[in-house]
Amino acid sequence: xxxxxxxxxxxxxGDDKVRGAAVYGMxxxxxxTLQARLLRSPVPAGRIRRxxxxxxxxxxxxHAIITAADVPDTTSGWILKDQPMFAREDVRYIGEPIAAVAxxxxxxxxxxxxAIELEIDPLDAxxxxxxxxxxxxxxxxxxxxxxxxxxxxxRSGNVAWESTLDRGDVDAAFAGAHLVVEDEFxxxxxxxxxxxxHAAVGRFEGGRYVVHTPAQFxxxxxxxxxxxxxxxxxxVRVVVSTIGGGFGGKIDAMLEPFVCVLARKTGRAVRLVNTxxxxxxTAGPRENAKIRIRTAVxxxxxxxxxxxxxxxxxxxxxxxxxxxxxxxxxVFGGTYRVPAARYRTRVVYTNTAPTAAFRGVNGPxxxxxxxxxxxxxxxxxxxxxxxxxxxNVVKAGEAIANGQVLDDAVFEEGFARVEEIAPWATETAxxxxxxxxxxKGIGAVTWLTNPGPGGATVKINEDxxxxxxxxxxxxxxxxxxxxxxxxVAEELGLTADDVIxxxxxxDAGTYDGGAQGSRTLFSLGNAAVQASAQVREQLLDVAATMxxxxxxxxxxxDGHIQVAGSPGAKVALAAVAQTALYTAGPISATGRHITxxxxxxxxxxxxxxxxxxxxxxxxxxxxxxxxxPDTGKVTVLRYxxxxxxxxxxxxxxxxxxxxxxxxxxxGYALYExxxxxxxxxxDHSLENYRLPTVFEAxxxxxxxxxxxxxxxxxxxxxxxxxxxxxxxxxxxxxxSDAIGKPIRNLPITPFDVLAALREESESPAKGTTR
Numbered sequence: 001x002x003x004x005x006x007x008x009x010x011x012x013x014g015d016d017k018v019r020g021a022a023v024y025g026m027x028x029x030x031x032x033t034l035q036a037r038l039l040r041s042p043v044p045a046g047r048i049r050r051x052x053x054x055x056x057x058x059x060x061x062x063h064a065i066i067t068a069a070d071v072p073d074t075t076s077g078w079i080l081k082d083q084p085m086f087a088r089e090d091v092r093y094i095g096e097p098i099a100a101v102a103x104x105x106x107x108x109x110x111x112x113x114x115a116i117e118l119e120i121d122p123l124d125a126x127x128x129x130x131x132x133x134x135x136x137x138x139x140x141x142x143x144x145x146x147x148x149x150x151x152x153x154x155r156s157g158n159v160a161w162e163s164t165l166d167r168g169d170v171d172a173a174f175a176g177a178h179l180v181v182e183d184e185f186x187x188x189x190x191x192x193x194x195x196x197x198h199a200a201v202g203r204f205e206g207g208r209y210v211v212h213t214p215a216q217f218x219x220x221x222x223x224x225x226x227x228x229x230x231x232x233x234x235x236v237r238v239v240v241s242t243i244g245g246g247f248g249g250k251i252d253a254m255l256e257p258f259v260c261v262l263a264r265k266t267g268r269a270v271r272l273v274n275t276x277x278x279x280x281x282t283a284g285p286r287e288n289a290k291i292r293i294r295t296a297v298x299x300x301x302x303x304x305x306x307x308x309x310x311x312x313x314x315x316x317x318x319x320x321x322x323x324x325x326x327x328x329x330x331v332f333g334g335t336y337r338v339p340a341a342r343y344r345t346r347v348v349y350t351n352t353a354p355t356a357a358f359r360g361v362n363g364p365x366x367x368x369x370x371x372x373x374x375x376x377x378x379x380x381x382x383x384x385x386x387x388x389x390x391x392n393v394v395k396a397g398e399a400i401a402n403g404q405v406l407d408d409a410v411f412e413e414g415f416a417r418v419e420e421i422a423p424w425a426t427e428t429a430x431x432x433x434x435x436x437x438x439x440k441g442i443g444a445v446t447w448l449t450n451p452g453p454g455g456a457t458v459k460i461n462e463d464x465x466x467x468x469x470x471x472x473x474x475x476x477x478x479x480x481x482x483x484x485x486x487x488v489a490e491e492l493g494l495t496a497d498d499v500i501x502x503x504x505x506x507d508a509g510t511y512d513g514g515a516q517g518s519r520t521l522f523s524l525g526n527a528a529v530q531a532s533a534q535v536r537e538q539l540l541d542v543a544a545t546m547x548x549x550x551x552x553x554x555x556x557x558d559g560h561i562q563v564a565g566s567p568g569a570k571v572a573l574a575a576v577a578q579t580a581l582y583t584a585g586p587i588s589a590t591g592r593h594i595t596x597x598x599x600x601x602x603x604x605x606x607x608x609x610x611x612x613x614x615x616x617x618x619x620x621x622x623x624x625x626x627x628x629p630d631t632g633k634v635t636v637l638r639y640x641x642x643x644x645x646x647x648x649x650x651x652x653x654x655x656x657x658x659x660x661x662x663x664x665x666x667g668y669a670l671y672e673x674x675x676x677x678x679x680x681x682x683d684h685s686l687e688n689y690r691l692p693t694v695f696e697a698x699x700x701x702x703x704x705x706x707x708x709x710x711x712x713x714x715x716x717x718x719x720x721x722x723x724x725x726x727x728x729x730x731x732x733x734x735x736s737d738a739i740g741k742p743i744r745n746l747p748i749t750p751f752d753v754l755a756a757l758r759e760e761s762e763s764p765a766k767g768t769t770r
Contacts, residue, residue, distance in 0.1 A: 025214030044679025061108030092316035168340030173305025177296030196244020202259030217514025248357035284356025315354035326608030333401025403601025414620035441733025449615035449718030451595030452513020454523035459588035464574030471509025491532035493556030518718025525713030530591030632750030646717030665727020
């Protein structure tokens with residue numbers, strides 16, 4: 001029985017956020033701060049012929065202008081280091097930084113940017129993946145072979161990265177199949193759209209660069225700055241401010257290097273904040289993708305073999321898409337049994353703004369394609385769609401396509417819990433007799449808890465409270481502000497309010513792998529449990545002397561240490577901490593965590609940085625929709641989630657994450673489309689980039705599947721990321737069910753629905769019966 005873990009303890013930062021007192025990254029300021037703006041490329045591809053800042057530098061209020069000439073001639077990146085800080089000779093996308101200005105006011109900085117003289121000789125732009133892959137196409141990065149890499153991987157020309165999974169005799173599976181079904185799908189770009197845009201305030205003091213920024217992964221930002229600035233990582237300090245949303249978009253560095261260089265040149269603090277237009281046009285959205293998938297099945301629907309070819313749009317430079325290039329293959333072959341698989345993903349350079357991480361990197365579009373494809377197979381075989389999934393879904397102890405055995409898979413329980421909430425066979429119809437179409441969709445996916453490393457230091461303050469020092473960013477999930485406090489409180493017999501957590505700072509905290517992939521509470525929670533155990537041992541040693549008892553007979557509870565079974569023999573934690581100062585020394589300890597590597601068939605993967613599902617979680621979603629045949633409008637009537645969370649440290653926070661993920665998925669399915677035409681991002685504000693609102697939020701029923709992970713803190717697994725992944729897949733299935741036509745593209749707009757309804761008949765099925 002736990003006291004604090006498993007409760008809905010309030011988060012530490014809630015009061016300040018509700019009252020408007022929280023200081024977000026874009027609000028951070030200090031006296032004398034200069035304002036910065038960027039000159040960005042107006043063309044998608046070209047060669048800089050002339051760049052003259054003389055006239056702009058003489059303008060009122062301008063303190064400094066920097067260009068590529070002011071920074072080292074180097075490139076940076078997380079995995080593939082292909083990105084310069086400024087365009088030096090070639091420009092590769094609209095919005096690429098070319099110069100930066102620091103001035104007394106924002107207006108003066110903008111005026112100076114407008115006065116910079118820039119001439120570019122345009123080149124033919126390769127703005128879509130097919131054009132970039134055409135034989136003989138111009139190389140977007142002629143020097144691609146010279147770029148440094150964190151890890152080697154297959155590359156060639158305009159293919160920034162390639163990942164393959166090849167296991168089993170695929171050709172034999174197709175040759176012996178009862179039916180072969182093939183499909184092609186396309187998906188769009190989606191922007192993270194946090195309310196707070198990217199922002200950074202930089203200083204140069206004591207010979208070091210100091211940046212205040214709402215960063216999800218402060219150590220990655222530190223390391224990227226060090227690469228661009230040509231200094232050791234120890235010369236850079238990153239301090240994380242309150243984050244106004246990120247969803248993956250604030251993992252990597254973006255504006256931080258410019259304020260650093262400007263701060264050094266001016267001797268003043270410098271602030272740079274993206275406008276909403278810049279945010280939408282340059283700040284790393286989810287990539288658009290094209291998926292071709294083909295499956296061999298038996299007469300009773302058993303999957304015999306499968307192959308898929310995926311193109312992911314990298315944009316002009318590489319970010320997290322390269323790191324996650326293996327994810328589509330893991331999604332295709334990670335939930336339903338696929339005994340023979342051949343998957344390939346190519347990450348393709350184009351002359352468009354770089355794409356980057358967005359919650360569930362590479363997952364939502366892969367699952368959308370797979371689940372529509374499963375529906376197609378079910379239709380060809382005349383098998384109920386839910387039944388076909390149940391026949392093929394992996395069970396505990398079975399291996400997935402990469403050879404990894406999922407010992408704790410709970411899909412059957414997930415399908416059963418969804419069935420309890422929203423029975424599949426129940427027919428619904430509008431009570432008011434309106435002319436509408438209704439349909440249902442269901443799907444399942446395996447996902448992972450990001451295995452990145454983490455560490456945490458726990459100390460006991462002299463008033464008996466606990467302090468936690470770590471570099472884990474509280475991105476809004478409550479992983480740090482609620483869950484981590486609850487774990488430390490549970491370990492030390494305190495309340496959650498007695499645990500104080502320092503804001504993430506790379507100078508103070510142990511290395512941390514960032515707020516990404518549901519890893520924060522899992523990794524830092526494990527580290528905090530380890531550190532707390534050492535702290536507890538130190539406390540008990542001191543208290544044993546004070547109580548004249550054996551340390552083995554003592555226990556921590558309610559802010560005291562007491563002799564077990566003798567509640568009157570106790571001493572306050574504050575007294576123990578104060579006594580320790582002058583007898584044993586201050587009480588503190590540091591814990592660390594790294595997830596053990598996933599066991600898989602190492603011969604089947606190439607170019608994979610994620611080779612399997614670390615600490616796997618299992619998810620079953622269903623949706624019911626209503627489609628208006630006159631307008632094409634889709635309304636999500638009901639949404640159900642059964643999610644394996646290991647054990648919920650704070651159930652209310654977990655459910656909040658699921659609500660948010662589902663609503664983001666509704667946006668991806670029905671509304672959001674970051675349009676890029678001829679290299680230019682058309683959408684420039686939240687008026688024309690359509691996000692779902694409260695009016696489109698469906699009723700969401702949630703079943704948390706209790707499936708404790710033996711190596712998780714109190715059994716917890718990662719919980720924040722995956723709820724977005726199945727949403728577009730099951731909504732599309734439901735719409736397809738409602739209108740009787742397949743859905744092959746996202747988002748599902750009213751125009752597309754009406755066009756499908758007006759088709760004379762279904763396109764010829766691509767299923768082939770042998």
